[in-house]
Amino acid sequence: MYVSQQENECKGVVLDETGETVIGASVLVKGTSNGTITDLDGNFVIQNVKKGDVIVVSYVGYKNVETVWDGTNLRILLKSNAEELDEVVVVGYGVQKKVNLTGAVSSVKGEAFETRPVVDATQGLQGMVPGLNVSNSNSGRPGATGTLSLRGQGNLSGNASPYVLVDGVEMSLSDINPNDIESISVLKDAAACSIYGARAAYGVILVTTKKGQEGKMRANYQGTVGWSTPTVLPDMVNSLDFVKFWNDGVTNAGAGGRAYSAEKIAQLEQYMRDPSSLNPWAELQPGQSLNAAFENSELGLGNTDYFDLHYKNFSFKQSHNLSFSGGNKK
Incomplete structure (x- = not known):
């Protein structure tokens, strides 16, 4: 059955409580990445929408609205989120309510880290944090951590990282114990430069740590236990299959002298049946570097799956945090 394009188009307009159109509101089909934003007149059009799909409309400072599309044009009315606007966030060297704030700021409470085993x-x-990109490309190396990017790639050096301040002191975010964080405020736009200067060109991350409170001494323990496993590892061929590919490549390249000989292939088959029957290092001279034995050449014997050798199927990880806090009037 043929369905026209118009029958799959969800159209509508987004208005605020005063009846004014909302520009730049996010309109999304729930559960998918199919969406758009409203234009200068508050209108939107989404393709490939079926009747019965749930349309989600969101905008900063307003409550999200969900509605079921019945095939007609939608008229969405957004209501302000008074609770969100009354939140207090850290801006520069002080605090301010979101309702009085002009810059783009996101805040994360310390409780958010309690449910994350990191x-x-x-x-x-x-x-x-919307707009904050966290890259963990180097996190597998010992001592390495992720990199942060708020405003995209801003220079040729690739070091466009946000300015991180912990209780007013510049330091790396990876050096902070997540259990000690009270709140995090992320200053996203260029307005932060008016406070911190050029160091804030790529955004600012302000971390406030927990303080002792008046009363009895408090003890807090948090522990996590888990396992990590590789997502995808290459499947290595055995040595005989590698020799066949190698010899085919040598033949195609016209370098016949570098191919595995029939005698070497026979030795390799024997080595794979019984590794103790042959010396895999026999072709190395006394005092010669072992590097030659691990090169892709027609020399040597071996049948090692190095991905299986170096990577475990899973690894155990655990984290334990014990803290004591307290204080008095002084």
Whole structure:
């Protein structure tokens, strides 16, 4: 059955409580990445929408609205989120209510880290702040951490990282214990430069740590236990299959002298049946570097799956945090 394009188009307009059109509101088909934003007149059009799909409309400072599309044009009315506008966020060297704030600021409370089994606050922010990109490309190396990007790639050096201040002191976010964080405020736009200067050109992340409170001494313990496993590992061929590919490549390249000989292939088959029957290092001279034995050449014997050798199927990880806090009037 043929369905015209118009029958799959969801059209509508988004208005605020005063009846004014809302520009730049996000309109999305729930559960999918199919969406758009409203134009200068508050109108929107989404393609490939079916009757019965749920349309979600969101905008900063307003409550999200969900409605079921019945095939007609939609008229969405947004209501202000008074609770969100009354939140207090850190801006520069002080605090301010969101309702009085002109710059783009996102805040994350410390409780958000309690449900995330991470030992690095950088990874804990992943998916928590709109517009904040967390890259964990180097996180597999010992001592390495993720990188943060708020305003995209801003220079040729690739070091466009936000300015991180912890209780007013510049330091790396990965050096902070996630359990010690009270709140995090992320200053996204160029307005932060008016406070911190050029260091804030790529955004600012302000971290406030927990303080002792008046009363009895408090003890807090938090622990996580889990396992990590590789998502995808290459499947390596055995040595005989590698030899066939190698010899085919040598033949195609016209370098016949570098191919595995029939005698070497026979030795390799014997080595794979019984590794103890042959010396895999026989072709190395006394005192010669072992590097030659691991090169892709027609020399040597071996049948090692190095991905299986170096990577475990899973690894155990655990984190334990014990803290004591207290205070008095002084």
